[in-house]
Amino acid sequence: ASGGGGAGNDTITMGFAQVGAESGWRTANTKSVQESAKEAGIDLKFSDAQQKQENQIKAIRSYIQQKVDVIAFSPVVETGWDAVLLEAKRANIPVILTDRAVDSQDTSLYKTFLGSDFVAEGKKAGEWLVKESAGKSEVNVVELQGTTGAAPAIDRKEGFAEATKAAPQIKVIASQTGDFTRSGGKQVMEAFLKSNPKIDVVYAHNDDMGLGAIEAIEAAGKKPGVDIKIITVDAVHDGMQALSDGKINYIVECNPLLGPQLMDLAKKVVNGEQVPERVVTEETTFTQEQAKADLPNRKY
Amino acid sequence: MSVDAKQAPLATEPPALVQLRGISVEFPGVKALQEVDFRLFAGEVHALMGENGAGKSTLIKALTGVYTPTAGVTTIEGREVSFSGPAEAQDAGISTVYQEVNLCPNLTVAENILLGRELRRFGAIDGRATRARAAELLADMGLHIDPGSVLAEHPIAIQQLVAIARAVAVDAKVLILDEPTSSLDQDEVAELFRIMRVLRDRGVAILFVSHFLEQVYEISDRMTVLRNGRLVGEYRTADLSRLELVSLMIGRELGALAEVERLAGQAGEEASTVPVLQATGVGRKGSVAPLDLRINRGEVVGLAGLLGSGRTELARLLFGADRPDSGQMTVDGKVVHLRNPRAAIAAGIAFCSEDRKGEGVLADLSIRDNVILAMQAANGWARPIPRKVKDQVVEKWIKALDIRPTNPDALVGKLSGGNQQKVLLARWLVTKPKLLILDEPTRGIDIGAKTQIQKLVAELAQEGVAVVYISAELEEVVRLSHRIVVMKDRTKIAELDQHATVDDIMRLIAHVDERTEAVAA
């Protein structure tokens, strides 16, 4: 039997409420947290919410009950955390947000937020396209959205739209959800190819949908990356491979390896040290050349 | 059509309580009723007569709003009505027991009796009071069962009584009983008739359907005869002899029927002594006390006893439907272990259940599929019976048993009760069993068909089939059987030979003390 709270001894106990394991990205994120906890000597209590916010809240409750030293979690959505965070605050357990923020006005409910900015990712993708299509008269874009209602889908769409607003030649002629999956991306792209004679660019909200789209494009007898340019977000291994193979043109990175940074922050927070309110993870973008160089040392 | 001279005069009577005029009911492809007139008076017991499928149940359902007639008017106390469902009919004072037991098997006896009119206290159902009231109602009918027990645990006869108790529990103007007696034995019937008389004297109009002529003549004042969905006529019971009634029902001269009856009567005199099935010490805890039983080739063995005496349970043991926990059985001298019905069927045993709705026919399958099912199951799934053979077999039995409609594609669920029973019988006859166990095979079957079935049993016996015959009608058992096993309290109390009479059996059942003598005899 594993002992309960770590309140009594020196090792820090962290409760980590993961969203789920809905994608390879998420699994990499989980692994990173688990591995760095072990390295940092932090006793990790991990729970998987199966993509349900109520389960995450339950898990956080149970961590409060188990009197852990610090709680970290990746919110499924921005909203709806006030009540449980208030409970944590009352119990004097510091909270760290990872991956995305919550919309509480009361910022004292959590200590810090470590993670990426989905809107910024969409913007980066859009900016690259604007640069690429300078001088062209017409650029028809089809968008493969993530799961309807999911935060990354909303934000990446918004960021992209914002960045391409200024370029009138860039037109999103079709936009559908591919549920962040390869089969979804492939099916949607198949339909797009048949209903839209002229597609210049695919913007996929993650690599997997982009990879699915590549298959559809190839089946239609076109060359992905050449006849139709592809922009994706994430930079998972398979995506990077396709990028270096020339089938994808541009990838905006969304780094799942938050573990080490998280453990640092946790230690500081538990020891009462001051931490910045917002820690942005280092994220970059990849072109085909950069991908070739970077591919050998991709971890996930 | 020439109307019989004995039709009841209408002029002198008070206005009818219920009157149907020109009622027609159609189902896809079937004209179940065509322009039928019907009258029911306060304070009478009116029998509705007709063969299986004549349209009796349909008439009742048209009256209570289950079916909407395509033509005709219904008046009650002179007012024209058109019920949209049984609920409205009930509100108008018509209380009905439909043919198949229509209760909820998952609820308790008390709940079934009082559903919709439970006793309440502070708006909540008072379970205790409801049960007490149900117990009273049951006791009125001479039935002493736990009203808190679940209905499904009771045999079909008890369920029938519960349905009747439910119907008589309300203060109705009209009481309709569609074959209420088909599964009851004599005592229950007597009890029911006593109640019916009380109600009639109170001025309730009672509509009664039964295939037992004796009962009809005993209780009814007047009768209406239907044939093939058409009205034949309305008669005073006293004016109509049995023979006349039967010929009105079947629409033929009676000669043919008498012939059949004669044949059936002379149940094969000479049964062999070669045993087909031999059971020693076979029993099951809580169900049947261990007993010995031998059934010879070509022999009809009747099982007699009261309700709940364990006849059905014994039959189920012999068929492997329930597993015996003691004793041994041999078929044709070889020891068999009847672990399930399959094994029994493989050993040449067939069992026609008394509960045709729950354990018998498959309502959503056609007549054809129902008839060949057991044969097919024995053949195995990989060897389908060729279509041609199927058609031949099915056609043969439809004709032999006079199943109506004759279309083998008709869904069995839509057949009249009696015809369903025939389909079930046909299913087992096609398997050419060595031993045929019939549990109430003539339940709900009209007089013509009943004699047909009895004849069939006699013929089968003559061909060498061993038959176990269970029936609540002791006359039938006595007439057909070479040997009669009498059951009481789930124990075999006697075995009588061919010359036993109904009285002998009744005496045995009534007097515990005679048990030992009888077994010795």
Next chain:
Amino acid sequence: MTSTRPLNRFRSSGLLWPLVTLVLLLAANAVVRPSFLALRIQDGHLYGSVVDILKNGAPTMLIALGMCLVVATRGIDLSVGAIVAISGAVTCSYIAGAADPTSAGAALAGMGIALALCAVLGLWNGFLVAALRIQPIIATLVLMTAGRGIAMLITDGQIITVRNPTFRTVGAGFLVLPVSILIAVAVFVLVALLTRRTALGLLIESVGINPEASRLAGLRARTIRWTVYVFAAICAGVAGLMISSNVSAADANNAGLWIEMDAILAVVIGGTSLAGGRYSLTGTLLGALIIQTLVTTVYSMGIAPEITLVFKAVVVIAVCLLQAPKARAALLRRTRRRHAPPDLDAEPAARPNTQTLTAAMVEKVAQP
């Protein structure tokens, strides 16, 4: 009375309305975008939206076929989605770990192992339902939950990508037509023959209609129930191969997610009652095609993702109303009343819709 005229037979078989729905959906697409029905040969195989529908609908079709038999025995199988994930995960992991990940041998071995495992899972479901007599929905819920976990355990939560031409054939290959649809049709024909040419279909139906009466008629009710679960699992396994092969990757998280619902929907749209008994394989096939056409319609008509579900709901309700005799009768009566002479009795008796007799009552009374 059943007519011998093929048209009437077809009408009474209940397939008419699903077919009408399908045609209407396709027609709507063709109106909005005339090229929808266009077909051309591309790299030696057919190419077009309709082909996509067939290809992408094949897994649902297969699963629905298995589900149809399960439903006919009065059961339900929620675990098929999880089995899809397991099947893909096992195959891809095996291929990825094989000595030569591109060889036909690896692909065949991987698929064989996967299908064998699926059969075992079907046995497991059948064990719970037929032997332990646990209610099917809860019995298969166990595998629905745990199965996806098992799939993720196999892939370690990662998407496993494989490049194996043989494996690719199953879901993305073409023999003029997509191989996946050929497989689905082959299985359909096989099942149809197996159930309609042998007595299996009859036995399955009777177990579904009344298990106890069937047992007393000498049927192996338990074995039959057990078998259909195994069959459903194998169908799901093959569907899993198609789905993962189509994208050359095993996605344990998302493969076959909610596909059990689609399959059940297909079965029900096809006219099979969840209360068991009579079933229609052709109807099920049509049902699956309707569902896939619906999905493709959403994509190709450019219906906004926000209202996709509302659109789906409307179509599903419309299909059901079309299919329900009661609803059709009600509609018909209304229009008749407006247009036809009021003398309904003059109509021939063989037209149930025009009878005032409530068909529903008849049905109800006929059922035990």
Next chain:
Amino acid sequence: MTTSATPVKGKASLGTLPGRRSVPGRVVPVIATFVLFVLLFGVGAARYDGFLSGQVVANLFIDNAFLVVLAVGMTFVIVTGGIDLSVGAVVALSTMVAAAGLRAGLPAPLVVLLVLAMGSTLGLLMGLVIHYFEIQPFIVTLAGLFLARGLCFVVGVESISIKDPTFRTFATAAIPLSDNVSITWSVVIALAIVAVGVWVLHRTRLGRTAYAVGGNENSAMLMGLPVAKVKVGVYVISGLCSAIAGLLLALYMLSGYGLHAVGMELDAIASVVIGGTLLSGGVGYVLGSLLGVLVLGVIQTLISFQGTLSSWWTKIAIGTLLLLFIVMQRVFMRRQP
């Protein structure tokens, strides 16, 4: 030995006491489920420190209040032999409508009424279609699921925070039961609904008729019972319960979101079935369903106390515990006559 199954032998045995023995017979499955639940809880208490505390029990209720309410409504539907797949989506829609309404400045009581009316109306519509057009409940409520989920996204794609002070105070208020155990108002509401559910299903004619319809709809019709009213009624009840559950979830999350409660219908159905209700209708207990929810809840709690399971082991563990439970239940029940 309990129960009435012991046969009354023959007609000779007069004077059976009416119904005295029937009561325990009916609740045996519920008792069995309860015993197994306690067993499961005991395992947790033995394995994990801090498990055996009042607050853990209280949390079981706090965290599952909405599911309890859903299960109550679902019990009604399943008892009549139907099924309602739309509940999860109606819950989501309720949170969405509540949040959007509050954001638009509607007063909280009005919003509550609006949501309740919406839930019951959806239930009513589905019930009417199911009964009068005779379309299978599965497919109608599945369409209802699509519709309700779809409407969520029509209201808005993003999640909406609830800032209304009434809702907030209601959500965060704790009702202390003892020094270190407290519950929320949601629990009180959920338990009240359980009580009402028990009363209606087991003690009123509506409830009895629901059982009758589930036992044999045709017979119920022939017995002159108001089948239509009850069959439609249970879907209204389920719709209403979904709306209430939606409000409780809105309190729990303080937000409305179209992706809330995805798949919750399965949790509800599973709880009901675990609680001893037969999916084929006619047999079931509201209290059993409550226990069913608690069983699922305690399984989840066990797993989160374990705290070392990866995502997939979590799923496998849930499946295994569920299996263990239902098999034990089966074995337990089989020994009963």
